Amino acid sequence: MRKQHKTLSIVVLLVFLLLAAVFMFPFIWMLSSSLKDKSEIFANPPIWIPDTFHWENFTQLFTERHFGNVIVNSLFTAVTGTVGALFFCSLAGFAFAKYNFRGKRLLFGLVLASLMIPMESSMVPLFIIYRDLGLIDHLWGVILPRLTSAFGIFYMRQYCMSVENELLEAARMDGCSENRIYFRIVAPILIPAFASLGIIFFVEEWNNFLWPSVILRSEDKLTIAVAIRSLQSGVRTPYNLIMSGSVISILPMLAVIFIFQKQIFAGLTEGTVKG
Amino acid sequence: MQNFYWRWQFKTAPYRFVAPFFILFVVFVFLPFVFSIYLSFTNWHGEEVKTFVGLDNYKTLLTNREFWQSLLNSIIIFVLYVPVMLLLALIFASCLSSSWMKWTGFFRTVFFIPNITSVVAISFVFLLIFNSTGILNQVLMNAGVIHEPIPFLETPWWARISVSVLVVFRWTGYNMILLLGGMQSISKSLYEAAEVDGASGIKSFWYITLPMMKRLLAFCTVLSTLGTFSLFTEPFILTKGGPNLATTTPVMLIYKESFQNLNMGYASTISIFFFIVMMILSLMQLRLFRDND
Numbered sequence: 001m002r003k004q005h006k007t008l009s010i011v012v013l014l015v016f017l018l019l020a021a022v023f024m025f026p027f028i029w030m031l032s033s034s035l036k037d038k039s040e041i042f043a044n045p046p047i048w049i050p051d052t053f054h055w056e057n058f059t060q061l062f063t064e065r066h067f068g069n070v071i072v073n074s075l076f077t078a079v080t081g082t083v084g085a086l087f088f089c090s091l092a093g094f095a096f097a098k099y100n101f102r103g104k105r106l107l108f109g110l111v112l113a114s115l116m117i118p119m120e121s122s123m124v125p126l127f128i129i130y131r132d133l134g135l136i137d138h139l140w141g142v143i144l145p146r147l148t149s150a151f152g153i154f155y156m157r158q159y160c161m162s163v164e165n166e167l168l169e170a171a172r173m174d175g176c177s178e179n180r181i182y183f184r185i186v187a188p189i190l191i192p193a194f195a196s197l198g199i200i201f202f203v204e205e206w207n208n209f210l211w212p213s214v215i216l217r218s219e220d221k222l223t224i225a226v227a228i229r230s231l232q233s234g235v236r237t238p239y240n241l242i243m244s245g246s247v248i249s250i251l252p253m254l255a256v257i258f259i260f261q262k263q264i265f266a267g268l269t270e271g272t273v274k275g
Numbered sequence: 276m277q278n279f280y281w282r283w284q285f286k287t288a289p290y291r292f293v294a295p296f297f298i299l300f301v302v303f304v305f306l307p308f309v310f311s312i313y314l315s316f317t318n319w320h321g322e323e324v325k326t327f328v329g330l331d332n333y334k335t336l337l338t339n340r341e342f343w344q345s346l347l348n349s350i351i352i353f354v355l356y357v358p359v360m361l362l363l364a365l366i367f368a369s370c371l372s373s374s375w376m377k378w379t380g381f382f383r384t385v386f387f388i389p390n391i392t393s394v395v396a397i398s399f400v401f402l403l404i405f406n407s408t409g410i411l412n413q414v415l416m417n418a419g420v421i422h423e424p425i426p427f428l429e430t431p432w433w434a435r436i437s438v439s440v441l442v443v444f445r446w447t448g449y450n451m452i453l454l455l456g457g458m459q460s461i462s463k464s465l466y467e468a469a470e471v472d473g474a475s476g477i478k479s480f481w482y483i484t485l486p487m488m489k490r491l492l493a494f495c496t497v498l499s500t501l502g503t504f505s506l507f508t509e510p511f512i513l514t515k516g517g518p519n520l521a522t523t524t525p526v527m528l529i530y531k532e533s534f535q536n537l538n539m540g541y542a543s544t545i546s547i548f549f550f551i552v553m554m555i556l557s558l559m560q561l562r563l564f565r566d567n568d
Contacts, residue, residue, distance in 0.1 A: 023388070033403060044408065091292040092293045095288070122308040124311060124529070124539050148300045207391075209507075243400065246397075268452050
């Protein structure tokens with residue numbers, strides 16, 4: 001019986017190693033293609049490791065395709081969007097968790113209902129509004145709609161429930177204003193929640209494609225996902241450059257998963273399982 | 276201490292705290308949405324005048340092959356990938372949560388990586404892999420498995436399968452993490468009791484794990500439904516919605532009609548229909564949420 005168990009677990013391990021290889025293959029192929037000359041992309045037999053590494057694919061993106069700007073733009077939208085959304089979600093989550101006020105149930109119901117309006121169904125008018133406000137081709141146009149997140153409010157509300165009322169009352173006895181209570185007492189308690197939710201927001205924003213591709217136009221205003229797609233042109237698409245851009249776009253995310261995997265997994269399961 | 280200012284700031288605090296969300300929500304989601312309802316009754320191509328056309332757009336929509344095709348495509352893609360994805364996620368999660376499995380942290384990370392990396396990047400690499408002269412066809416042909424390249428992106432059914440493979444690749448890890456979370460909340464004593472009673476691993480999976488996970492699996496299914504109907508980037512890059520509309524989704528249709536054909540009125544009509552479909556699905560999701568508590 002024991003021996004049977006052992007062989008079984010080895011077989012499962014081997015199968016998993018094979019699956020892991022399958023899951024990693026697209027990334028390996030991406031890296032390999034990013035270092036090829038354009039003529040080698042579809043070469044037969046396939047070239048696994050190019051004879052010469054064409055690092056100039058990467059430098060070309062920076063010198064000719066404004067990738068320096070593109071990376072700064074992506075970081076700016078992702079960081080600003082994340083910090084802003086965390087701030088607004090935690091404020092609202094705190095209010096819904098720890099205050100009794102007139103209209104609370106109604107307002108919370110509205111937050112719930114807001115989940116049901118997908119961004120895609122108000123895309124057309126939003127584009128018109130943006131045109132009138134001059135937000136087309138503007139990074140703030142990418143950031144602003146991302147600052148509201150009903151999911152974020154739920155998440156923060158859940159977390160704020162664990163803040164002890166005595167703590168808040170004691171601060172009020174000392175004459176502490178509610179703003180100070182948020183910044184001095186609640187926000188520090190929320191740090192783990194900021195980390196989990198913040199990483200999820202950051203990743204989403206970094207990879208965001210549909211809306212940025214609708215409103216961003218100039219080459220030096222693009223975020224990375226849109227910039228990669230803008231390399232695609234008619235018949236002579238430089239797939240090697242697209243792969244180099246893709247490698248650049250996934251490197252920060254790989255860093256994120258290796259550093260913050262605990263927070264990411266905790267964030268995903270807490271947000272959905274406990275509801 | 277309890278002066279007027281203090282009482283004022285105390286009373287208004289919750290309103291001030293929820294205000295930013297509601298202001299942003301009204302400006303960037305709600306008003307555009309209401310405007311969208313209005314536009315759906317007009318024939319508008321972006322010029323100054325908007326002609327009111329009543330229910331014309333809705334009639335066009337209901338008789339339009341493209342629209343029904345896009346809904347059907349979503350359903351087909353859903354049927355193609357969800358069972359495979361959930362089964363894989365379930366197998367991954369149950370193996371990775373068992374005591375005899377080695378390197379669980381490593382595998383969990385590897386399977387999850389596709390989910391946090393850029394959809395655009397991954398869709399492009401799949402474009403290279405699935406190309407008629409791409410690596411997959413070359414390897415299969417050189418190994419003698421096939422003699423003609425498989426048209427992964429060129430025939431309707433293969434294109435749908437390719438999009439589905441891409442979605443499975445991206446979302447299996449995510450669902451695995453959700454299921455792992457659920458499995459870790461199942462009490463260990465249940466399994467110990469089963470082992471004492473002489474139940475095999477498979478039996479305890481069937482009679483303990485699966486029933487406990489039923490709700491969570493249903494939740495994952497609803498999430499996937501929402502995801503499939505709003506699928507955009509994957510088919511947009513991999514197949515451009517083709518061939519012959521076979522992988523066009525409702526969101527792609529909205530995008531095409533509004534920003535390429537400039538049929539803003541008609542695009543709004545599709546948006547409203549899309550909203551109704553999504554609302555029904557989210558209501559189902561909320562129901563599951565409530566039952567979970």
